[in-house]
Each structure stands twice: as structure tokens, then as C-alpha cells.
Amino acid sequence: MTTCKECKSFFPLENDQTKGDCVQRVKDPRQAYYQSRPAKADDDAGACGSFQKKQKT
Amino acid sequence: MAQAALKDTSVKEFEKKQEWWWAAEKKRSKRLDYLRKAIWKKGAIGGLYAPGVKVDLERAQLHTQKAKEMEMSPDAYVIKFAKMFAHILDNKTIFITDHAQLVGYTGSLPHTMGWDPSAASILNEEAFNDPTAIPDPVDVNQKVIREINNYWIGKTDLDKMMPVFDMEDLMKMLSGSIGWGVPLARGGYSSKDYEYIMTGKRAFAAIIDELDRKIDEVDEEVHQPGANAEISKAYDKLNNWDAMKITLEAGIRIAKRYARLARIIAENFEEDPKRKEELLKIAQTCERVPAHPPRNLQESFQYDIFIQMMSRTEAIEGAWPSRPDYYHGPYYDKDVNIDKTLTREEALDLVGEFIIRAAEVCQFKPKWTREGLQGIDGTWVWTIGGVDRNGKDACNDLTVALMQAARLVRVANPTLSFRWHPKVKDEVMREIFECNRQGLGYPNMRNDPILVANTMHWYGHPIEEARLWANQACLSPCPTTKHGFQPMRMANATANCAKIIEYVFTSGFDPVVNMQVGAETPDVATFKNFEEFFAAWTLQMQTIFSILVRAVNRARTLAPTMTPRPFLSGVSERSIESGLDTLDPSIERGNSWITAFTWVENVDSLAAVKKLVFEDKKYTLAQLKEALAKNWEGLEEMRLDFVKNAPKWGNDDDYVDDIMLRCLDEAAKFSKVLKDPSGNNWPILPENVSGNIHYANIVGALPNGRRLGDALYDGGISPGPGLDKKGPTAVLKSCGKIDHITGGRAFLLNQRLSPTQLAGEKGYQLWSSYIRTWADLGIDHIQFNMVDDATLRSAQKDPEKYQEVIVRVAGYSAHFVDVSRKTQDNIIQRTVQGLG
Numbered sequence: 079m080t081t082c083k084e085c086k087s088f089f090p091l092e093n094d095q096t097k098g099d100c101v102q103r104v105k106d107p108r109q110a111y112y113q114s115r116p117a118k119a120d121d122d123a124g125a126c127g128s129f130q131k132k133q134k135t
Numbered sequence: 136m137a138q139a140a141l142k143d144t145s146v147k148e149f150e151k152k153q154e155w156w157w158a159a160e161k162k163r164s165k166r167l168d169y170l171r172k173a174i175w176k177k178g179a180i181g182g183l184y185a186p187g188v189k190v191d192l193e194r195a196q197l198h199t200q201k202a203k204e205m206e207m208s209p210d211a212y213v214i215k216f217a218k219m220f221a222h223i224l225d226n227k228t229i230f231i232t233d234h235a236q237l238v239g240y241t242g243s244l245p246h247t248m249g250w251d252p253s254a255a256s257i258l259n260e261e262a263f264n265d266p267t268a269i270p271d272p273v274d275v276n277q278k279v280i281r282e283i284n285n286y287w288i289g290k291t292d293l294d295k296m297m298p299v300f301d302m303e304d305l306m307k308m309l310s311g312s313i314g315w316g317v318p319l320a321r322g323g324y325s326s327k328d329y330e331y332i333m334t335g336k337r338a339f340a341a342i343i344d345e346l347d348r349k350i351d352e353v354d355e356e357v358h359q360p361g362a363n364a365e366i367s368k369a370y371d372k373l374n375n376w377d378a379m380k381i382t383l384e385a386g387i388r389i390a391k392r393y394a395r396l397a398r399i400i401a402e403n404f405e406e407d408p409k410r411k412e413e414l415l416k417i418a419q420t421c422e423r424v425p426a427h428p429p430r431n432l433q434e435s436f437q438y439d440i441f442i443q444m445m446s447r448t449e450a451i452e453g454a455w456p457s458r459p460d461y462y463h464g465p466y467y468d469k470d471v472n473i474d475k476t477l478t479r480e481e482a483l484d485l486v487g488e489f490i491i492r493a494a495e496v497c498q499f500k501p502k503w504t505r506e507g508l509q510g511i512d513g514t515w516v517w518t519i520g521g522v523d524r525n526g527k528d529a530c531n532d533l534t535v536a537l538m539q540a541a542r543l544v545r546v547a548n549p550t551l552s553f554r555w556h557p558k559v560k561d562e563v564m565r566e567i568f569e570c571n572r573q574g575l576g577y578p579n580m581r582n583d584p585i586l587v588a589n590t591m592h593w594y595g596h597p598i599e600e601a602r603l604w605a606n607q608a609c610l611s612p613c614p615t616t617k618h619g620f621q622p623m624r625m626a627n628a629t630a631n632c633a634k635i636i637e638y639v640f641t642s643g644f645d646p647v648v649n650m651q652v653g654a655e656t657p658d659v660a661t662f663k664n665f666e667e668f669f670a671a672w673t674l675q676m677q678t679i680f681s682i683l684v685r686a687v688n689r690a691r692t693l694a695p696t697m698t699p700r701p702f703l704s705g706v707s708e709r710s711i712e713s714g715l716d717t718l719d720p721s722i723e724r725g726n727s728w729i730t731a732f733t734w735v736e737n738v739d740s741l742a743a744v745k746k747l748v749f750e751d752k753k754y755t756l757a758q759l760k761e762a763l764a765k766n767w768e769g770l771e772e773m774r775l776d777f778v779k780n781a782p783k784w785g786n787d788d789d790y791v792d793d794i795m796l797r798c799l800d801e802a803a804k805f806s807k808v809l810k811d812p813s814g815n816n817w818p819i820l821p822e823n824v825s826g827n828i829h830y831a832n833i834v835g836a837l838p839n840g841r842r843l844g845d846a847l848y849d850g851g852i853s854p855g856p857g858l859d860k861k862g863p864t865a866v867l868k869s870c871g872k873i874d875h876i877t878g879g880r881a882f883l884l885n886q887r888l889s890p891t892q893l894a895g896e897k898g899y900q901l902w903s904s905y906i907r908t909w910a911d912l913g914i915d916h917i918q919f920n921m922v923d924d925a926t927l928r929s930a931q932k933d934p935e936k937y938q939e940v941i942v943r944v945a946g947y948s949a950h951f952v953d954v955s956r957k958t959q960d961n962i963i964q965r966t967v968q969g970l971g
Contacts, residue, residue, distance in 0.1 A: 089399050099392075101399050104230070107187065109173035109245060112404065113230040114396040 083119035086130040090119060102128055153890055153926070155573040156545055156939030163543040164480070166234045167487045171544050173232055175246045177497030177512050178548065179505035180953045184248070189270040190262050190499050191247035192279055194448075197223045198252055199283050202290075211371075213716070217378035217701040219253075220449055221385035229392055231400060236413060236485060237437055237492050238393045238421065239444040248512075250499040251451055252283050254322050255293035258501050259284040268499070292319050292698045300689055304682045308627060310648040312833055313634050313679050315507060315732070315826065316626030318690035320698040320718050323625040324454035324513070325446060326607060329615035331708040332442065333462040339383040340426045345711055346380045353714070372714025379705035386445050386702070387426045394421035432482060435466040436489045442706060443496070449702045451498050453508075453626060454608035455515035455549060458615060459489070461523075461603075464531040471532065479536075486533070487540040493517075494546040504626075509825045509958055510949030511548040518605040520563070521554030521583050526602060528558040538566040542573055547941050547948045552606050553578035554586070555910065564906075568899050571919045572890060576943030579918035580906065582875070586612045586915055589876045593806075593818045594726055609947060610851075610881040610916060611820055613726040617708045621726045622700065622717040628687045628817070630679050631826065633733035633834040633847060636740045638675045639668065640760050647833050654678040660757035665749045668756075672741065673801050680729055680802075684809050684817055687727070691812045694718040725815025728880040729806075732826035733847045734819075735784055737798055739839035739855060742791040743781035763836040766843045778840030785854025787865035792872050795852075799878045806879075821851030822883035823945045828958045846961040849945060851883030851916075856964035863968035864908065871912030881915050883945060887965045890921045901970040918943050920962065927951060927963050 082088045082100065090098035100117040104110065123129045141157060149158035160168060176185050201222035205215050228243040241249040248268070252259055262268070263280045270276050288294065296319070297305065308314040316323070332338070350373060357369050394417070401414035416433065423430065424438035439457070446452060467486075470477040477485070497512040508514065519537055523529045541551060553567055567578050590601040590612050600619045604612035613621045634645070634653065643653030656671040690698075695716040704710035704717040715722055747753050753776065754762075767774040782791035802819045809817035827847035835843050839855070848855045852870050859866050863886065870884055893902055909917050920943045930937030934952040942951045942962050951959060 089403075099395065099399070101396065101403075103404065104244075106244075106246060108175055109169075109232050111230040111232040111245065112396060112400050113228050113244065114392065114399070115228040116226055 080123045080129065081119065082117045082121040082123045084132055085123055085126070086132045087128060088117060088119065088132075095119060153574070153923075155542070159543050159545050163487065164484050166484055167491075167543060169234045170232065170488055170491050171546070173245070174491060174495045174546070176953070177248060177495065178508070178510040178949065178953055180510065181955050182502050182506045184265075184268050186267070187246055188268065188497075189247055190250045190265075190268045190280075191242040191244070192250070192270060192276060193243040194223055194227060195250045195252040195283050196279070197226050199286050202253070203286065211374040212696075213374050213378040213699045213701055214381070216699060217381035220382050220702060223448055224385045224389040224445070229389070229396060231393070231396055231414075231417065235488065236417060236433060237440055237488050238397075238417060239437070239440045239492070241444055241447045241496050241498055245495065248497045248499040249447065251321075252287050253291055254319065254451055255291050255317065256284065256288050257293065258499070259287060259291070261501050262499060292321055293317055296690060296693060296697060299693065300686060304685050307650070307652045307682050308686050310645070310650060310652065311503065312645045312648045312652055313631050314627045314683050315503065315629040315631070315829075318625045318627050318686040320623045320625070320690060320694035321450035321700065323623050324452045324456070324608060325450065325623050325700070325703055326456040326605065326613055326615060326620045327442065327446070327703075328617055328620045328707045328709070329458065329462055329605075330603065331617060332706045333439070335428045335465070338425050338428045338438070339387050342705060342711060343380055343383050346376050346383075346705075349711070349714065350376050350380075369714075375699070375701065375704060375710070375714050375716055378699070378701035379710065382445070382449070382702035383705045386441065390421040390425055390441055394418040397421065429466060432463065432466040432470045432477065432485055435463045436485060439463070440489070440492050443493075445702050447496065447498060449700055451500065453500070453504065453513040454624070455493065455513065455517065456605045456607045456613070456615075458518045458521075458605040460519045460531055460534040460537055461521070461529055464533040467533040467536065468531060483536055483540055483543070486536045487544045490537075490540055490544050490546060490549060493549045494544075503829070507825050507829045508947070509828070509944065509955060510953030511947055513548075514608040514824065514947045515549035516552050516606045516609055516947065517549045518552050518554060519578065520556075520559060521604070522556055522602050524599040524602050528556070528560075530559060530563050534563060535566050538570050538578065541575060541577070542570055545575065545939060545941065547950050547953075550575075550577035550579075550948045552581055554581050554583040555906070556583040557910075564903065565899060568902050571921055572893055572898065574890070574922045575941055576918065576920055576948040579916060579943075580909070581606075581612075582910055582913065582915045585875050585913055586881070589880070589915065590614070592876050593880060594724055594815050596724060607726075609824065609945070610822055610883055611726075611728050612881070618722065618724045619726070620707070620723075622703060622707070622723065623691075623694070625687045625690060626730070628683050628727065629730040629732060629826075630683055631733055631830050631834065632676075632679075632731045632821075633736040633830065633837060635672060635675045635679060636737045636837060637835050639671045640763050643675065643678070646835060659760050660755070662756055665745045668744060668749075669741070669797075672737070676802060677805050680805065680809065680817070680819075683729065688812055691718070691720055720812035723813050725811050725813030727811040727815060727817050728820045729817055731802075731819040731821040731851065732823050733830055733834065734821035734851060735795075735848045735853070735855065736837055736839055736841065738784045738791060738795045739781070739858075740837050741794050741798070742783070743777045743838045743840070745794070746781050746790070747777060759838060763838070766836045767840075774840050774842075777838055781839070783839075783855060783858040784852075785859035785866045785869050786861040787868040792869050795869075796872060796878075799873060803878055818880040820880035820882075822881075823847070823849055823851065824947065825944055825954070825958060827945070828955060828961065831957065846957055849961055849965065850885040851881075853883070853885040854966075856961060857966055859966050863905065863970060866968070867908055867912055867914065870914050873914075875913050875915040884914065884917045885920070885943065885945065885965065886917060887920045887967045889967050889969060890923055892969060893921060905970050920965065922951075924963055924967070927959065931956070931959055
């Protein structure tokens with residue numbers, strides 16, 4: 079299963095790596111912004127249209 | 136305008152042509168220009184939201200999810216409610232707009248409108264039935280809304296409260312004929328205890344410590360040997376304090392989420408070093424406030440925005456009572472003048488953005504509210520100027536900066552309301568004039584000495600508190616103090632007063648909603664003299680006011696337990712101290728008023744009846760009754776007699792002006808008979824917002840010659856459009872006959888002035904002289920439209936070219952293209968007063 083922690087947009091919390099935020103760049107007709115919503119590292123990202131595989135470092 | 140044309144035309148050329156909106160666009164910084172254009176226009180146009188603006192489903196889903204999860208929880212309702220609030224803040228999507236230095240929004244995304252599904256099922260059904268506001272895909276999301284609505288049926292605030300209201304009063308009120316809005320504590324608007332939370336002495340962390348101490352103390356007390364009534368009440372207090380704490384802790388957490396997002400952007404995405412620095416400043420700011428008191432202007436603005444965002448998460452708020460120069464001014468002074476950490480230009484950017492952050496705020500509202508507030512989401516009237524608690528001039532550099540920034544960003548909401556007093560400096564007056572001359576329609580002018588005295592007269596606020604007043608919505612002053620501040624205002628104490636005179640002719644039967652609403656006064660045709668007629672008018676007035684006030688009083692009495700506000704309580708000293716919800720009437724001094732829409736029609740109608748029926752005996756009451764029932768059809772000559780040959784308010788004519796005073800006197804006497812749950816009075820406040828258009832098809836023909844469907848008069852004491860024939864001084868003299876301290880709460884006066892006549896220094900001197908006359912006559916309010924007919928007619932013909940033209944509608948401003956054609960025509964019809 080593909081999970082959120084494998085995604086570029088997932089930023090884990092420092093004190094709890096199982097939780098984090100899904101941060102994405104959005105451009106709407108009037109403005110550009112970054113949005114953030116809470117996510118869990120092991121959430122299923124299989125159906126997520128914004129999923130982008132994190133590059134291995 | 137095409138970019139090339141904008142580039143090739145100078146600021147001076149635009150100003151010469153009075154195209155202030157293009158001049159502003161050229162003058163403002165790139166940041167302000169971006170942020171101003173980034174705003175999604177949320178004010179409804181003709182009752183409908185603009186394309187692209189959508190109901191925020193996320194918040195409604197989060198709210199519902201938590202409510203379902205806690206259904207079987209043994210927690211008290213106030214605790215459950217606080218947990219729902221916290222769940223929303225912890226899980227909602229947040230965003231930071233490019234170039235922004237301030238963050239925080241009511242919805243989840245910039246184009247969304249916060250939707251609170253727990254307020255009223257009638258609102259929820261509007262969300263379901265408005266496909267233009269439902270996010271795509273509409274069919275899928277309509278099902279989501281259906282599920283949410285089904286859950287809340289019978290559980291919303293209004294659904295729960297309706298069965299415990301007096302059903303007869305409720306039906307009359309909800310018929311839409313005499314009132315406006317519903318009696319809900321979380322569906323009106325709230326002021327804040329700014330003296331407690333906005334003076335830099337404490338913030339959320341310190342309040343939480345105080346709450347912990349209170350909880351520990353009382354918890355220990357209730358477990359000592361003994362039992363009494365106080366201990367029984369203490370359990371409720373403990374629940375309230377716990378709930379306040381839950382909301383404040385959630386408030387600190389969401390600020391930290393913003394801080395974290397700013398750091399993530401700075402460290403992972405942003406390449407511009409200057410912007411990185413700004414993002415880190417945002418992070419530091421949100422780590423500081425609201426947990427701790429602000430230290431600088433950015434933190435102070437951010438703190439305020441967070442408090443407003445949280446308050447608007449807890450309740451639907453239709454206004455924005457505040458006094459930004461008074462509470463943020465010391466930080467402006469520190470940053471700009473003392474520490475010099477901000478240049479004036481940088482400060483102006485922050486001030487402009489602070490205005491923009493408010494301009495974008497929107498919560499989904501019912502259609503009757505949208506129609507009554509065309510072009511805006513609510514009346515964000517920010518109070519500036521005035522005096523401090525010792526009576527000294529409170530104007531500061533931020534007072535001026537707010538007006539300068541307003542001219543640059545040119546939003547219709549928020550607007551500014553200036554507390555004029557004799558010590559205001561000329562440089563400040565010039566800024567007020569310039570804003571109005573540039574067509575903003577604000578600041579309006581409020582007569583501070585009169586309104587301080589008025590506030591003391593009607594409610595007994597002590598002078599030191601009365602001097603700290605801020606407008607509640609459009610016009611009503613209320614102190615921002617511990618026992619003075621108003622925790623909620625229910626808009627349904629808004630009377631459609633033209634029904635008073637209409638019901639005299641129908642014996643209280645309303646032909647529009649087909650029910651008996653008013654008093655069953657005798658057949659009007661039987662009245663032998665004007666005194667009998669006036670007695671019927673007085674009884675109808677008392678009946679309508681009573682129906683509306685009883686409903687508000689009932690809701691207010693039930694509010695602390697049925698619709699509590701733990702967050703608002705958590706930022707209110709009186710609740711921290713007492714453990715009572717801030718809505719509890721026992722800890723508020725009381726600041727209620729009846730907003731009197733469509734008031735002046737009564738005065739002109741009474742004068743017409745007195746003159747043409749009882750004195751000239753040209754017509755009988757039976758003939759007039761029949762004419763009104765037929766909407767004057769086939770009786771145009773008679774109708775014009777009532778329009779042209781009866782005295783009209785606003786012409787310094789004692790005949791009709793005395794009738795105004797008599798009507799106000801009757802209302803003022805009855806205002807002291809009506810009491811709110813705090814035991815205080817219910818004075819009237821004549822004004823209209825857009826009610827004069829909203830009610831046009833609800834009010835029948837009237838003896839002033841008005842037909843069903845005609846727009847009603849626009850102001851609270853403004854003469855009818857075109858009926859003031861004797862010039863501006865006569866209008867002021869008529870209005871000056873009213874005692875603005877004891878005659879009522881406040882009185883809205885619209886005036887149109889010629890922008891051409893008011894150009895240059897001569898124009899300023901003319902206006903200053905006019906304002907001096909206004910002040911000398913003791914009139915409490917005045918506001919101006921200074922856009923000429925040619926511009927307004929051009930905007931009607933070619934709205935795309937004139938998107939940014941702003942007009943003063945009533946207690947608020949709006950973009951001209953965003954109000955209905957009927958309202959546009961009504962504004963154009965207002966007499967342009969020549970001064971001098």
C-alpha cells in the first residue's frame with residue numbers, strides 16, 4: 079500500500095513521526111498559496127491524485 | 136482597464152478624472168496590489184454569491200464528525216461544544232497566501248465560505264438548495280450536504296430553541312413581514328472584552344493558568360464536607376471553565392499549525408531570501424500569539440485576526456465591532472516612531488493587509504440576510520478616533536494610517552466610522568475628508584460627546600466606560616469593557632417600521648403574509664380625529680416592537696445553557712471571574728436596541744393624513760383606506776396629492792418635524808417599558824442597511840404616496856429621495872430638532888455631496904463648515920456619497936469598466952456594481968446637496 083509518508087508533500091512532526099502535514103502548492107484563479115492539512119504517515123495514499131513519490135536521499 | 140492604458144496614464148490624470156480606483160492601483164505597493172486582487176468577492180449580488188465562491192464543506196463535515204462521535208459522551212453540552220470547536224481548528228485546512236504577512240481565515244480555502252451546520256436547519260437547507268454555491272461536482276456534494284443536514288435536523292440551535300419560544304410570536308416574526316433574522320445567540324454578532332484581551336496585559340496562556348487556578352480552587356471547595364446551593368452551581372462553573380480552557384488551548388494549537396506551515400514553506404519551497412525572512416517572521420508571530428501578548432504591530436494584528444477567526448468558528452458573526460487604532464495604535468507607535476523597526480511604508484503595507492484580511496472573511500448566510508446586506512457579507516464597521524477613558528483625544532498615527540491604507544486598498548468592507556469630538560486635529564479631519572472625497576463613502580462621522588452621553592443615558596454605562604465605545608454593527612455604540620461589552624446581538628430585533636402605519640389601515644392584518652400580525656385596532660374609517668389615528672399608530676408600534684423583543688429576550692435567557700459560547704467566554708474577564716457563560720444576562724449591564732428599518736415613512740404618512748384628511752378634509756379615511764388597498768390604482772391624481780401637497784420630513788418644516796419628534800417620544804417612552812434580561816432598556820435605532828429594498832415588495836401602499844414595490848426611504852432619518860427640497864442646511868435643521876441623546880439610540884443620516892464642488896482646499900473648507908454645523912446641531916451621525924450621477928449611470932451601462940466604484944448604501948459601503956438595480960437607482964435618486 080502506498081502511504082502518505084512516501085509522498086513529497088508529507089512533512090512529519092518532529093516529536094511524532096507518525097503524524098504530520100500534507101503541504102501543497104495551489105494556484106486558484108485569484109491567488110497562489112500553500113495549504114496544509116493534517117495527515118498520518120500510514121494513511122493510504124493510493125487514491126490520492128496529488129501523490130508524488132519522495133526522492134530517496 | 137487594459138494594463139497598457141493603466142501604465143500610460145499617470146496617477147494625477149486618474150485623480151483629475153476622479154477615477155480614484157485606478158489611481159490607488161498605481162500608488163499601492165506590489166504586495167498590496169497582489170493581496171487586494173487576490174480577494175474573492177464574497178458579498179452576494181442580488182442575493183446570490185459570485186461565481187467560484189463555494190460553501191465550505193470541510194468545516195461542516197468536521198463539525199458533524201465530532202458531534203456524531205460524542206453523541207453518547209457523558210460530557211455536559213458546553214464541553215461537547217468546545218470539543219467540536221477544537222476538532223475543527225485542529226483539523227481544518229489552513230493556507231498562507233503568497234506575499235501575505237498575516238494569516239488566518241474563517242473557511243478552509245480562500246474561495247470558501249464557512250458553513251456552520253449546527254446553527255439552523257433553515258440555513259442548512261439553503262446550502263442544499265443553492266447549486267451555485269455547492270462545490271463541484273455538485274451532485275456528489277449535494278449528497279454530502281444532505282447527509283450533514285439530515286444529521287442536524289432537530290439538533291441545531293434554532294431547531295432546539297423553536298419549541299420553547301412563544302409560537303404565536305415566533306410565527307409572526309418568521310413571517311418576514313415585521314422582523315429580520317432569527318433569535319439566535321450564535322447567529323448575530325458579538326463584541327469583545329477588548330479591555331481585557333487587547334491591552335497587552337495577558338493572552339491565552341495566562342488565561343489558561345488563571346482558569347487552572349479557578350478550577351483547582353472550586354474543585355477543592357466542592358469536595359469539602361458540606362452541601363449548599365452554591366456548590367450545586369459550582370459544577371456548572373467547572374464545566375464552563377473547562378470548556379473555555381479547551382477552546383483557548385485549541386486556539387494556541389492552530390496558531391502553531393500556521394507557524395509550522397510558514398517554516399515548512401521557508402525551508403522547503405521558497406527561494407527568495409526576502410520572502411523566506413517574511414515567512415520566518417510569520418512563524419515567530421504565530422508562535423507568540425495568541426499564546427502570549429503581542430510585542431509589535433504584526434503580532435498585534437495577528438492576535439486580533441486569530442481572535443476574530445476563532446469567534447467566527449464558534450458562531451456566525453454578521454458584524455465586526457472593533458476599535459483598531461485604539462488597541463493596535465501603541466504598537467504602531469512603538470514600531471514606527473520609537474524602535475523604528477518599521478518604516479511608514481512597511482507599516483502601511485501591514486495596515487492595508489490587515490484591512491484585506493477582514494475584507495475576505497465570509498460565512499454562508501441565509502438569503503434574507505444577503506438581500507438585506509447587498510454586496511457585503513456583514514457590516515464590518517471599525518470605529519476609529521474618539522477619546523480615551525479620561526476624555527483625551529485618542530487619535531494616533533494609526534488612525535491616519537488606517538485611512539491612508541483604506542484609500543489604497545479600496546475595499547467596501549470593512550468600513551471606518553470616525554468618532555468626532557471638538558479636539559480632533561485638522562490633519563485627521565483632512566484624512567477623513569479625503570477618504571470621502573475619493574468616493575469610499577467612509578469614514579462616517581459620529582458625534583462623540585453626544586454618543587457618550589447617549590450611552591450613559593440609555594444603559595447607565597459609567598462615563599469612563601462609555602468613552603470606550605465601539606460601533607456594534609453600523610451605528611450602535613457599546614463599551615468594550617468587562618460588564619459593558621455586548622456578547623451577542625440578535626438581528627431579529629429589527630423592526631420593519633413601515634408596517635406600523637400600514638397596519639393602522641388594516642387593523643393589524645398583514646395582506647402580504649395573510650395573517651393577523653399587528654394589534655386589532657378599530658377600523659381606520661371610524662377615527663374621528665388625528666389623536667385617535669395616532670393612538671392606533673402608537674399601539675401598532677408597541678405591538679410590533681414587543682413581538683420582536685420578547686423573542687430576543689427569550690433566546691437570550693436560554694442562551695447560556697442552550698447555545699453557550701465557551702471561546703468568547705474564554706476571552707471575557709467576567710466569565711473567567713464568575714464561571715458563567717458570557718451570554719449570561721446577570722453579568723452584562725445590557726446594551727439592547729431595536730433597529731428601526733423604514734421609520735421615516737411613518738412620519739411623512741402621519742403628516743399627510745393629518746393635513747389632507749383631518750385639516751384640509753380633501754379625503755376621508757375610508758377613501759384613503761380604499762386607495763391604499765388598491766395600491767393607488769386608477770387614483771394617480773390623488774396619490775400625487777399625497778406626494779406633493781403634504782409636508783415632508785427634512786425641509787425644516789415644524790409641521791412634519793414635530794410629528795417626527797412625537798413618534799420618537801412615544802417610542803422612547805415605550806423603550807423604557809421594554810426591558811432586556813439584564814433589566815436594561817430597548818431604545819430604537821432608525822437605519823436601513825439595504826432593508827429599504829428588501830422590504831419594497833413586503834410593505835403595501837402608504838399615505839406618503841408610496842406604492843407597493845417602490846423602494847422605501849434609504850436612511851434612518853434621511854428624507855425621502857428627492858423630497859428634501861430646501862437644501863442641506865434644512866436637512867440638518869430638521870435632524871437637529873431630534874434630541875440625539877434621549878430620543879433614541881442613534882439615527883442614520885445619508886447625504887449626497889457633489890465631488891466637483893468639494894474639490895481642492897475650497898471643497899475641504901466647505902465640508903468642514905458643514906461638519907461644524909452638523910456637530911453644533913447635536914446630530915449623532917452623518918455619512919456621505921460623493922460619486923457623481925454621471926459616473927454612477929456610466930457604471931450601470933458598463934459595469935465591467937466600473938467594478939471598483941464604491942458607494943455608501945446605508946450603514947455600510949458596497950461596490951456599486953454589486954448592489955441591485957433598484958438599490959442603484961435609489962442611490963442615484965438621492966438629492967445631491969450643494970454646499971455653501
